[in-house]
Amino acid sequence: MTDPVAPKNLILGLETGGTKVLCAVGAVGDPTAEVARWSTSTRSPQRVLADIAEFLAPLAGAIRGVGIAAFGPLDLDCSSSNYGAITTSPKTGWDGFALLAAVQDLLPGVPCLITTDVAGAAYGEAQRGALRGARDLAYVTIGTGVGLGLLQRGELMVGTGWPEAAHIPVQRHPDDAFAGVCRFHGDCLEGLASGPAIAARNLELQQTGVLRSAKQDLDVTAFYIAQLIATLYYCFGSERVVLGGGVMKTSGLIETIRWELAKRVGPPGSRGSSRSLSVELTALDGEAGLVGALLLAGEAAEQTHRTESLHAPLPFGAR
Numbered sequence: 001m002t003d004p005v006a007p008k009n010l011i012l013g014l015e016t017g018g019t020k021v022l023c024a025v026g027a028v029g030d031p032t033a034e035v036a037r038w039s040t041s042t043r044s045p046q047r048v049l050a051d052i053a054e055f056l057a058p059l060a061g062a063i064r065g066v067g068i069a070a071f072g073p074l075d076l077d078c079s080s081s082n083y084g085a086i087t088t089s090p091k092t093g094w095d096g097f098a099l100l101a102a103v104q105d106l107l108p109g110v111p112c113l114i115t116t117d118v119a120g121a122a123y124g125e126a127q128r129g130a131l132r133g134a135r136d137l138a139y140v141t142i143g144t145g146v147g148l149g150l151l152q153r154g155e156l157m158v159g160t161g162w163p164e165a166a167h168i169p170v171q172r173h174p175d176d177a178f179a180g181v182c183r184f185h186g187d188c189l190e191g192l193a194s195g196p197a198i199a200a201r202n203l204e205l206q207q208t209g210v211l212r213s214a215k216q217d218l219d220v221t222a223f224y225i226a227q228l229i230a231t232l233y234y235c236f237g238s239e240r241v242v243l244g245g246g247v248m249k250t251s252g253l254i255e256t257i258r259w260e261l262a263k264r265v266g267p268p269g270s271r272g273s274s275r276s277l278s279v280e281l282t283a284l285d286g287e288a289g290l291v292g293a294l295l296l297a298g299e300a301a302e303q304t305h306r307t308e309s310l311h312a313p314l315p316f317g318a319r
């Protein structure tokens, strides 16, 4: 019997996160049918690359495409000499690290597509998760920071950078006097609604003896997140928005966001569109980025014979 996953027809998906790096091997033609998975902690890039090389050793010559969903900030300008490199990072050794080039050194001649971790997650959700079937859609992660992956007509919006939705200014909740934690702006969206912001606000309230109910906490957080979703809806016509990240595991938050959003984009006539808007929780949870990376790897493998076109600004940065 023929092995359906011939060893010469494999793809590699990589997701680099703040604490760990995930590697998964799938098959050309069926990228998310994983045949192997492995992870390592995010240490220096040299050590991580050495671990990846060890993982790939038994698969030498079998990988036909690579997809990378990487933490940023990442240089995704195809005309840049630093294309595919981490630009600035507080992580030891990662500042300026040429990630794409290092992976390509491990697998010479193998086509590779690269995008941000949140864009990879958006693509994973769009193809295999809670965004399936929608055309204009968004994936928002709310955790240590706030990240946005945006697809229009099914294609990721990636120019020379990525959407910086984390830092949009937001209207203040009338009961919230917290200064915010963003090191650039203080009280932007990320400064008021990220995980660290919520923790710092709660500590401040505790220290000043202010008692607030869980319902009031939900109202404040939802007030800010709903503003981002309304902005996506008004600016891009996003018809489905999927929310992930640690903050969204808070019980009752998704319902409160929907309630807040209904006030902001309704009633009909105030929307500027007759299209509906739905807000859902992630279907792939922590898997979305890796699924997206595997799908990119599958596309990279399919494009093997038209490598030159990969230099064009496709929906994903590619080389």
Ligand SMILES: [Zn+2]
Binding pocket: 166, 167, 168, 182, 183, 184, 185, 186, 188, 189, 190, 191
């Ligand atoms: Zn900010």
